[in-house]
Amino acid sequence: MDVTRRETEKTRTPRSNGAEAEIMEFAKDFIEAIRNGNLDEIMSFYAPDVVAFDMMPPFEIMGRDAYRKSWQMYSEGMIFPTEQEMSHVDITCHGDVAFCRSLMKMKGQMKDGQKMDMSFRNTSCLRKINGEWLIVHEHNSVPIDMKTEKAIWNSEVKH
Amino acid sequence: MDVTRRETEKTRTPRSNGAEAEIMEFAKDFIEAIRNGNLDEIMSFYAPDVVAFDMMPPFEIMGRDAYRKSWQMYSEGMIFPTEQEMSHVDITCHGDVAFCRSLMKMKGQMKDGQKMDMSFRNTSCLRKINGEWLIVHEHNSVPIDMKTEKAIWNSEVKH
Numbered sequence: 001m002d003v004t005r006r007e008t009e010k011t012r013t014p015r016s017n018g019a020e021a022e023i024m025e026f027a028k029d030f031i032e033a034i035r036n037g038n039l040d041e042i043m044s045f046y047a048p049d050v051v052a053f054d055m056m057p058p059f060e061i062m063g064r065d066a067y068r069k070s071w072q073m074y075s076e077g078m079i080f081p082t083e084q085e086m087s088h089v090d091i092t093c094h095g096d097v098a099f100c101r102s103l104m105k106m107k108g109q110m111k112d113g114q115k116m117d118m119s120f121r122n123t124s125c126l127r128k129i130n131g132e133w134l135i136v137h138e139h140n141s142v143p144i145d146m147k148t149e150k151a152i153w154n155s156e157v158k159h
Numbered sequence: 160m161d162v163t164r165r166e167t168e169k170t171r172t173p174r175s176n177g178a179e180a181e182i183m184e185f186a187k188d189f190i191e192a193i194r195n196g197n198l199d200e201i202m203s204f205y206a207p208d209v210v211a212f213d214m215m216p217p218f219e220i221m222g223r224d225a226y227r228k229s230w231q232m233y234s235e236g237m238i239f240p241t242e243q244e245m246s247h248v249d250i251t252c253h254g255d256v257a258f259c260r261s262l263m264k265m266k267g268q269m270k271d272g273q274k275m276d277m278s279f280r281n282t283s284c285l286r287k288i289n290g291e292w293l294i295v296h297e298h299n300s301v302p303i304d305m306k307t308e309k310a311i312w313n314s315e316v317k318h
Contacts, residue, residue, distance in 0.1 A: 051249070051260060053280035057302045059314035060247065060262060060280065088219065090210065092286065092295065094256035099284040101210060101296050103219060121212035121219065123282050123298040125258040127251065136251065137260050139282040141300030143216045144310045151303045151310065155218035 019093045023100060023126060026133050027086065037080035042071050047127065047134040054140050055120060055151075078116070082108030086122075087157055096128035103157050104140075118142065118153040178252045182259060182285060185292050186245065196239040201230050206286065206293040213299050214279060214310075237275070241267030245281075246316055255287035262316050263299075277301065277312040 026045070033041040043064060052061040054070055061067045085105040092099055101123050108116045125137035142151045185204070192200040202223060211220040213229055220226045244264040251258055260282050267275045284296035301310045 053260070053282065053298075053300060053302075055300075055303050056305055057311060057314070059278065059302055059311075059316070090296075092256055092284065095253040097251055097253035097256050097258070099256070099258045099296065101212070101284070101298070119218065121298065123212065123284070123296065125251065125260070125282070125284070137249075137258065137282065139212075139260070139280065139298045139300065141212060141214075141298065142303065143212075143218055144214050144301065146215055149310050149312075150308050152216060152218075153308075155216070157218070 019098065019128075020091045023091050023093060023098050023133060024089070026126075027089065027091075027100060027102070027124070030135075031084045031086055034074075035081045035084045037075050037078055037082065039068070039071060039075040042075070043068055045135055046138075047129060047136045050134075050136055050138065052138045052140075054138075055142060077110050077112070079109045079111060082106065082116075093126075098126045098128075098133070100124045100126065105157070119155045119157060178257065178287075179250045182250050182252060182257050182292060183248070185285075186248065186250075186259060186261070186283070189294075190243045190245055194240045194243045196234050196237055196241065198227070198230060198234040201234070202227055204294055205297075206288060206295045209293075209295055209297065211297045211299075213297075214301060236269050236271070238268045238270060241265065241275075252285075257285045257287075257292070259283045259285065264316070278314045278316060 030045045046064045046067060048064050050064050050067060052067050054061060056070060087103050089102040103119065104122050105119050106116060110116060120140055120142050123139040124135050126133050127136045142153060143155065145152055189204045205223045205226060207223050209223050209226060211226050213220060215229060245261050248259065248261040262278065263281050264278050265275060269275060279299050279301050282298040283294050285292050286295045301312060302314065304311055
C-alpha cells in the first residue's frame with residue numbers, strides 16, 4: 001500500500017541541503033508507480049488541490065479527484081508494466097518549494113491492442129507539506145507541427 | 160480567484176507575500192513586453208540558461224539565444240500591439256525560487272494577413288539572480304484532441 005511508503009518518508013528527518021536528492025527519489029518512485037499502473041499509488045504523489053495542464057483535455061484540471069479521471073483511463077486501459085524513461089532531469093529548490101523539468105518516454109500496449117509510444121515534456125512543481133513533498137502543479141505536453149496542427153508524439157531526445 | 164489559491168495562501172509564510180507581489184509585477188511587465196513585441200525587452204525576462212518547452216518545436220529549447228529564434232518569429236511576424244490576457248494566475252515562492260501557472264489568451268494579426276487567436280497554458284519557473292527575478296524554465300502548451308490528434312487552439316477559460 002502506498003500509504004505505508006508515504007508515512008515512512010514522513011518520519012525521516014530531512015537534511016537541510018538534501019532536498020534535491022529527496023525530490024530525485026520522489027521522481028523515481030513516481031515513475032515506478034506509473035510503470036506499475038496502481039491508481040491509488042500514482043495519486044498519492046499529488047496534493048489534493050493539484051492543478052494539472054495535461055496533454056488530453058480539459059484545458060485545466062482542478063484538483064486530485066478530477067485528475068484521477070485522466071489517470072484512471074491510463075490505469076484501466078494499459079497492460080502493465082509499461083516502459084517509462086525519464087531524462088534531462090533538472091531540479092531547483094529552496095525550502096519547501098521546488099520545480100523539476102524532465103523529458104519523458106512512455107511505451108506500452110493498450111488492452112485494446114493499440115500501441116502507445118511517445119515522448120513528452122514534464123514540468124512538476126512541488127511543495128513540502130507536513131514534511132512530505134507533493135506535486136501541486138504538473139504540466140505535460142508535446143510540441144505541435146504548425147503546418148498540420150498535429151501533435152508531434154515522437155520527438156527525438158538529444159543527449 | 161479559485162479555492163486552490165486561497166488554500167495555498169493560508170499556509171504561506173508572510174515573508175513570501177513580498178516576493179509574490181514582485182512576481183505578479185514581473186508577470187504584468189512581461190505581458191506588456193509581449194504585447195508590444197520588442198524582442199530585446201521580451202528576452203530580458205529570461206535567464207541566459209533558460210530551458211523552454213514551447214508549443215512549436217523543437218522539443219526542448221536550451222538557452223536564451225536559442226529561444227530568441229522562436230520569439231523573433233513572433234516579433235517580426237505580428238502587427239503590434241497584440242492582445243494578451245492572463246488569468247487564473249497562481250504564484251508559489253520561497254526565498255529565491257518561485258513558480259507561477261496561468262492561462263493565457265493571445266489575439267492578433269500577422270503581417271501576412273492571418274489572424275492569431277488562441278488560448279494556452281503557461282508555467283513559469285523563476286529564480287532571483289543578483290536581486291532580479293528571471294525565468295529559468297518556461298512551459299507553454301495547448302491540449303490535444305485525441306481523436307484527430309490536432310491541437311485545440313481555442314479552449315474556453317472557465318471563470
